[in-house]
Amino acid sequence: MKVGMVCPYDWGVPGGVRSHVLDLAVALQRLGHEVSVLAPCEDDLEVPDFVVSAGPSFAMSYNGSTANIAFGPRTTRRVRKWLRAGQFDVLHIHEPLAPSVAILSCWAAKGPIVATWHSSMQRSRALAAMYPLAQTALEKVSARIAVSEAARQTLVEHMGGDAVLIPNGVDCSQFGRSDPFPGWPGDDGSLFFIGRIDEPRKGLPVLLDALPAIAERHPGVRLLVAGPGDVDDFRQTLAPDIDARVTFLGLVSDDDKARAFVSADVYVAPNTGGESFGIVLLEAMASSTPVLASDIDAFRRVVREGEAGALFANEDPADLARVASHLLDDAAERARLGAAGLARAREYDWVTVAKRVVEVYEAVSATGEKVTEDMRGQLVGRLVRGE
Numbered sequence: 001m002k003v004g005m006v007c008p009y010d011w012g013v014p015g016g017v018r019s020h021v022l023d024l025a026v027a028l029q030r031l032g033h034e035v036s037v038l039a040p041c042e043d044d045l046e047v048p049d050f051v052v053s054a055g056p057s058f059a060m061s062y063n064g065s066t067a068n069i070a071f072g073p074r075t076t077r078r079v080r081k082w083l084r085a086g087q088f089d090v091l092h093i094h095e096p097l098a099p100s101v102a103i104l105s106c107w108a109a110k111g112p113i114v115a116t117w118h119s120s121m122q123r124s125r126a127l128a129a130m131y132p133l134a135q136t137a138l139e140k141v142s143a144r145i146a147v148s149e150a151a152r153q154t155l156v157e158h159m160g161g162d163a164v165l166i167p168n169g170v171d172c173s174q175f176g177r178s179d180p181f182p183g184w185p186g187d188d189g190s191l192f193f194i195g196r197i198d199e200p201r202k203g204l205p206v207l208l209d210a211l212p213a214i215a216e217r218h219p220g221v222r223l224l225v226a227g228p229g230d231v232d233d234f235r236q237t238l239a240p241d242i243d244a245r246v247t248f249l250g251l252v253s254d255d256d257k258a259r260a261f262v263s264a265d266v267y268v269a270p271n272t273g274g275e276s277f278g279i280v281l282l283e284a285m286a287s288s289t290p291v292l293a294s295d296i297d298a299f300r301r302v303v304r305e306g307e308a309g310a311l312f313a314n315e316d317p318a319d320l321a322r323v324a325s326h327l328l329d330d331a332a333e334r335a336r337l338g339a340a341g342l343a344r345a346r347e348y349d350w351v352t353v354a355k356r357v358v359e360v361y362e363a364v365s366a367t368g369e370k371v372t373e374d375m376r377g378q379l380v381g382r383l384v385r386g387e
Contacts, residue, residue: 001033001034001089001090001358001361001362001365002033002034002036002086002087002088002089002090003028003033003034003035003036003088003089003090003091003092003361004035004036004037004038004082004083004086004088004090004091004092005021005024005025005035005036005037005038005091005092005093005094006037006038006039006091006092006093006094006101006102006105007021007037007038007039007040007094007101008039008040008067008069008094008095008098008100008101008102009039009040009057009067009068009069009095009098009100010039010040010041010057010068010069010070011039011040011041011045011047011051011053012041012042012045012068013057013068013228014228014251016118016168016277016279016280017094017095017118018039019279020094020116020118020147020168020169020279021037021039021094022037022048023169023170023171023350024169024350024353024354024357025037025048025050026171026350027169027171027350027351027353027354028354028357028358029050030351030354031354031355031358033358035050036050036051036052036082036086036088037050037051037052038051038052038054038078038079038082038101038105039051039052039053039054039101040053040054040055040056040057040068040069040070040075040100040101041053041054041056041057042056043055043056052078052082053078054070054075054078054079054082054101055070055074055075055078056070057069057070057100058070060099066196066199067098067100069098069099069100069101070100070101071099071100071101071104075100075101075104076104076108079101079104079105079108080108083105083108083109083110088111089111089112089361089365090111090112090113090114090361090364090365091105091109091111091112091113091114092113092114092115092116092357092361093105093106093109093113093114093115093116093141094115094116094118095116095117095118095119096115096116096117096137096138096141097137097138097159103137106137106138106140106141107136107137107140109140112142112143112361112364112365113140113141113142113143113364114141114142114143114144114145114357114360114361114364115138115141115143115144115145116144116145116146116147116166117144117145117146117147117151117152117154117155117163117276118147118151118276118277119151119154119274119276120148120150120151120153120154120274120275120276120298135159138159138161142364143164143360143363143364144161144162144163144164145163145164145165145166145357145360146163146164146165146166147165147166147167147168147276147277148165148167148168148276148277148298148301149165149297149301150275150276150277150297150298151163151276151277152165154276164360166353166356166357166360167277167348167353168277168279168282168348168353169348169349169350169352169353169354170279170282170283170285170286170345170348170349170350171286171349171350172286172342172345172346172349174254174258174286175258175261175283175286175287175345176258176261176262176286176287176288176342177258178255178258178259178261178262179259179262180259180262180263181224181259181260181263184222184224184263184264185263185264185265186220186222187220188218188219188220188221189214189218189220189221189222189265189266189328190221190222190223190224190263190264190265190266191207191214191221191222191223191224191264191265191266191267191268191324192223192224192225192226192260192261192263192264192266192267192268192284192289193207193223193224193225193226193227193267193268193269193270194225194226194227194252194257194260194280195227195271195280196227196228196229197225197227197228197229197230197231197234197248198229198230198233198234199229200272201271201272201273201274202227202270202271202272203269203270203271203272203294203315204225204270206270206272206294206315206316206317206320207223207268207270207317207320208223208238208242208246209317210317210318210320210321210324211223211242211245211321212241212242213317213318213321213322213325214321214324214325214328215241215245217325217328217329218325218328221245221328222245222246222247223245223246223247224247224249224260224263224264225246225247225248225249226248226249226250226251226252226256226257226260227250227251227252228250228251231248231250234248235248257283258283258287261283261284261287261289262287262288262289264289265289265290265327265328265334266289266290266291266292266324266327266328266334267281267284267287267289267290267291267292268292268293268320268324269281269284269291269292269293269294269299270293270294270320271293271294271296271299272294272296272314272315273296273314275296275298275299276298277298277302278293278298278299278302281293281299281302281303281309282302282344282345282348283345284341285308285309285341285342285344285345286341286342286345286346288338288339288341288342289338289341290309290310290327290333290334290337290338290341291303291308291309291310291337291341292309292310292311292312292320292323292324292327293309293310293311293312294311294312294313294314294315294320295311295312295313295314296314299311302344303341303344304344307340308337308340308341308343308344309337309340309341309344310323310327310337311323312324
């Protein structure tokens, strides 16, 4: 099957949707399918041979974050050229309402379209205003996928209709086999955080506020931080004793991210909201690194209400410090969570997830018709039964 896949966000900027698209494309290729991915990026960026540039991006505020997108006449021409050259059996658009190549592809495409919703959004004037425009794109979508219940609810509440629930995946083979960074994790506790350091909803300030209390019980505790953002400006906001405990890695490669997970005693996800799933939690779990996450709905589901990872009260540094200190004190509990997390991550391995996505492709490409409620029910039943 020839599959065209659209990533709305700049390929050169790491993020959950971009990682999902990359991993799904690789998994589909392993299953024997031909895949081409269209994404915004600089033309001279080094990308996999199956990625096609939709042109350079620009930054804009979207869904409580900063998104790097591409839009306009030049991008539209590239979208149409890619579609004509690809002659795809099915087009898979991620975040179809993102004001980028996603919605442009919806408008320009002919033939079966599958759309995946990743984000959880609150109702807003912006969403209400764009509804008529969005409907012109959504009318062309043959089947809808949501990566989480939160993403599905966003679709149901804002746009109507429903979606097949197929979660994010993780390539378990890429994690847990790397060597830690020299000197890590050390003897008195180490924590790891990854995310944009200047994006409040990623929660790094909550973790830093908890660090002094953690250090009272673990004087040698250290924090490893990875992710984009102006490190120099951020460091100026830290007290000297906290700054001395933090090692900033900046933007990391996939290999260094895998090393960072095994360099920590505990991976901390202090995100405050706006998350529909939590793929990075699964990456930590696949590394057998114990997870400590804020108790937002998406994370509670991933860690099975605390069975496969520890939870703390959202936006509560004191509770974060309490649970983190307990984990650093209890090697047996860390080992238990590491093993439970690994088992949980294997449930989401891309080999399994990609086969579910292919079932949706086959359902729409066989007839070219939309997936009706009856068809959706049959699909869900087959997925649940593992057929």
